[in-house]
Amino acid sequence: MIKNNLQKVKERISAVCSNAGRDHDSITIVCVSKGRSLEQIKEAIEAGITDIGENRTQEAAVKYKELSAIGNRLPVIKWHMLGHLQTNKARETVKIFDLIQSVDSLHLAEAVNKEALKLNKLQDILIEVKTSPEASKSGLKPEEAAGAIREIVKLTNLKLKGLMTIAPLVDNPQKARPYFRQLRDLRNKIYELGIVTYGQLILSMGMSDDFEVAIEEGADMVRLGRVVFDEK
Numbered sequence: 001m002i003k004n005n006l007q008k009v010k011e012r013i014s015a016v017c018s019n020a021g022r023d024h025d026s027i028t029i030v031c032v033s034k035g036r037s038l039e040q041i042k043e044a045i046e047a048g049i050t051d052i053g054e055n056r057t058q059e060a061a062v063k064y065k066e067l068s069a070i071g072n073r074l075p076v077i078k079w080h081m082l083g084h085l086q087t088n089k090a091r092e093t094v095k096i097f098d099l100i101q102s103v104d105s106l107h108l109a110e111a112v113n114k115e116a117l118k119l120n121k122l123q124d125i126l127i128e129v130k131t132s133p134e135a136s137k138s139g140l141k142p143e144e145a146a147g148a149i150r151e152i153v154k155l156t157n158l159k160l161k162g163l164m165t166i167a168p169l170v171d172n173p174q175k176a177r178p179y180f181r182q183l184r185d186l187r188n189k190i191y192e193l194g195i196v197t198y199g200q201l202i203l204s205m206g207m208s209d210d211f212e213v214a215i216e217e218g219a220d221m222v223r224l225g226r227v228v229f230d231e232k
């Protein structure tokens with residue numbers, strides 16, 4: 001089923017890319033495996049998934065260890081941290097994750113940088129931006145983001161790769177469009193301010209219900225859970 005689901009997802013991505021004049025190979029699928037079993041993850045990897053997303057360091061650590069124990073019979077995968085991160089988990093998180101997508105404050109960036117320095121790692125990160133007005137969501141406010149990023153890019157052991165956002169829950173994916181557009185506009189502003197080099201930032205946006213709209217608005221990375229793992 002996972003293989004079939006992924007096939008369908010890829011077809012949908014190809015269709016939307018072709019309409020939007022984008023290259024479907026430029027879209028990275030992060031398979032979000034929070035709450036899923038090791039068997040399901042293995043199935044996804046066997047179906048071609050190379051990027052795995054998790055929300056909790058502890059849960060990821062267990063899976064990471066179990067998958068590592070299988071060893072080189074599986075292809076190398078990239079681990080993405082997507083959930084809100086407490087500074088006291090920074091060390092364990094830096095050890096496991098290739099890309100921390102949920103850096104949502106300068107304070108957290110500093111904590112992650114400190115641990116990366118100790119581990120002699122250049123840690124890839126995305127800045128999570130709270131485009132949605134929902135109080136439950138974390139992320140930097142769009143109006144604070146440029147200022148924080150100006151400081152974050154000075155941290156020696158972090159490599160800023162882009163921006164991430166979670167659109168609010170809506171009944172129609174079209175309603176998520178303004179939030180994706182807002183993230184893209186923010187990226188343009190950061191380029192215009194000269195904080196980072198043009199072309200340096202990817203956009204991680206779009207989930208099972210709204211990834212097509214997100215791609216139309218410029219997503220480079222979509223984070224998919226239910227549409228990969230669940231029966232329709």
Ligand SMILES: *Cc1c(COP(=O)(O)O)cnc(C)c1O
Binds near residue numbers: 082083209
């Ligand atoms: C759970 C989660 C996803 C995947 O959500 P689906 O709706 O299952 O595709 C993507 N991003 C984040 C940050 C998540 O927490």
